[in-house]
Amino acid sequence: MEKRRTIAIIPAHNEERTVGDTIRSLLNQTYRTDIFVISDNSTDGTVEVARSLGVRVAETVGNTHRKSGAMNQAIDAITGYDYVITVDADTILDDDYVEIAMEEFRRDHRLGAVCSRAGIIRPTTMNRRERALWHFQHVEYAEFDSSRLERPGEIKVVHGMAAVYKYKALRDVEEFRYRRWEVTGQYFDERSMTEDYELTVCLKELGYHVTVGMGMMAWTEVPLRFNKLWNQRTRWLRGGLETMSRHGWNNATARDIVNAGFFWVMLVFHSLLLTFIIVDIISGIPYRMSPWTGLVLLVLYIDGVYRLKFVQNPVFADMLVKILFIPMIIYTWFNLAVQLYSYYASLLQIRQGW
Amino acid sequence: MDLLVAVSIIMVANTIFSLLRLIFGEIRLRLIKEEDKRYYWTKQNLWRFRSGR
Numbered sequence: 437m438e439k440r441r442t443i444a445i446i447p448a449h450n451e452e453r454t455v456g457d458t459i460r461s462l463l464n465q466t467y468r469t470d471i472f473v474i475s476d477n478s479t480d481g482t483v484e485v486a487r488s489l490g491v492r493v494a495e496t497v498g499n500t501h502r503k504s505g506a507m508n509q510a511i512d513a514i515t516g517y518d519y520v521i522t523v524d525a526d527t528i529l530d531d532d533y534v535e536i537a538m539e540e541f542r543r544d545h546r547l548g549a550v551c552s553r554a555g556i557i558r559p560t561t562m563n564r565r566e567r568a569l570w571h572f573q574h575v576e577y578a579e580f581d582s583s584r585l586e587r588p589g590e591i592k593v594v595h596g597m598a599a600v601y602k603y604k605a606l607r608d609v610e611e612f613r614y615r616r617w618e619v620t621g622q623y624f625d626e627r628s629m630t631e632d633y634e635l636t637v638c639l640k641e642l643g644y645h646v647t648v649g650m651g652m653m654a655w656t657e658v659p660l661r662f663n664k665l666w667n668q669r670t671r672w673l674r675g676g677l678e679t680m681s682r683h684g685w686n687n688a689t690a691r692d693i694v695n696a697g698f699f700w701v702m703l704v705f706h707s708l709l710l711t712f713i714i715v716d717i718i719s720g721i722p723y724r725m726s727p728w729t730g731l732v733l734l735v736l737y738i739d740g741v742y743r744l745k746f747v748q749n750p751v752f753a754d755m756l757v758k759i760l761f762i763p764m765i766i767y768t769w770f771n772l773a774v775q776l777y778s779y780y781a782s783l784l785q786i787r788q789g790w
Numbered sequence: 791m792d793l794l795v796a797v798s799i800i801m802v803a804n805t806i807f808s809l810l811r812l813i814f815g816e817i818r819l820r821l822i823k824e825e826d827k828r829y830y831w832t833k834q835n836l837w838r839f840r841s842g843r
Contacts (some may be wrong), residue, residue, distance in 0.1 A: 585819070586811040650819065698804065705797040728798035735805045742809065 442469040443514055444521040447506040451525035452481040459489045461528045467535035476506040501626035511623050517603050524597045530653040537600040540649045548605035548644025551594040552652035553581045555748040566660040571753045572767050573658045578746035584648040594646050596632030598654035609638045630675025640688035673778035699775050740764055
């Protein structure tokens with residue numbers, strides 16, 4: 437097989453605790469790749485940890501655009517590569533991650549980017565509240581995985597935690613942004629809160645294919661505090677809404693816009709469900725579920741339990757989230773609240789926490 | 791009540807289509823050629839165990 441040159445770029449902001457494991461997982465790849473850590477305004481030992489592992493390290497200069505800005509500076513500084521791997525500094529890759537990505541590119545010459553399935557790392561110590569949040573997300577990430585399998589070649593987003601891009605595709609996106617918005621050096625959109633989704637939309641608009649490598653696996657950490665999870669989710673959803681709004685209705689965004697509309701259907705259903713329960717409780721009569729409500733809940737239950745098979749390293753608590761059903765409904769209400777707030781924050785341009 | 795019926799039908803239809811797509815996706819993976827399995831199937835042992843970090 438023709439050898440293609442790859443480089444992994446790790447943007448890192450105060451990641452001394454985790455960046456070492458990320459680098460080691462890249463050093464262990466079966467398909468050799470260069471490694472470039474770009475430290476963005478770190479005040480801890482991130483740079484020292486990276487240097488001690490013998491990889492290329494640089495620091496950003498005057499960057500105020502977080503990960504996107506760091507990535508753009510890093511990509512500008514590299515030459516002679518065919519593929520760019522972006523890896524978050526709290527993410528670990530399976531040893532054959534890059535090798536399988538190269539195989540995906542070999543099979544589809546119009547492929548612009550490929551991402552992996554995503555698992556989450558289990559911390560060694562967690563209190564009871566953190567453990568509950570971890571299990572909810574553990575099950576949820578399995579749902580993300582299963583939805584990727586529904587349409588592997590038509591995924592919504594090449595997620596930013598670990599992805600491989602064709603270098604030429606990134607250059608094409610940069611040129612595309614210049615033609616459309618007259619900005620230069622922006623492989624990743626510096627205005628966007630979800631630069632991975634925005635880049636995916638650009639690639640699709642340029643006619644590139646994007647996919648998930650079902651054999652590729654990456655593992656990441658997840659927020660274990662409620663406010664952090666809230667911030668992460670509102671950032672994801674708000675970034676998505678703003679990207680759709682900026683790009684408008686086209687072949688790359690049409691399905692995403694229709695799916696975003698489905699949120700309102702869910703909101704109406706769950707609002708009615710909650711209202712009927714509360715009214716019945718206040719009236720002192722036992723809640724009598726309508727057959728339609730029962731049918732929806734039954735189908736959701738079957739769907740939820742079926743997707744349990746995608747949970748990596750499942751434990752009993754993961755099963756309980758789905759089998760007891762009520763925790764799943766409560767987590768759905770949390771997600772609906774996040775979405776509702778995201779619309780509100782986006783409309784009023786409220787400052788976004790990170 | 792009409793509103794409830796309308797949203798219920800949409801939700802049931804959407805969930806069933808989604809589940810069917812998933813099942814067909816799994817069937818497609820199971821039907822791939824032997825030489826491709828390294829790339830598409832080995833990570834599909836869905837109950838694999840990992841110690842994480």
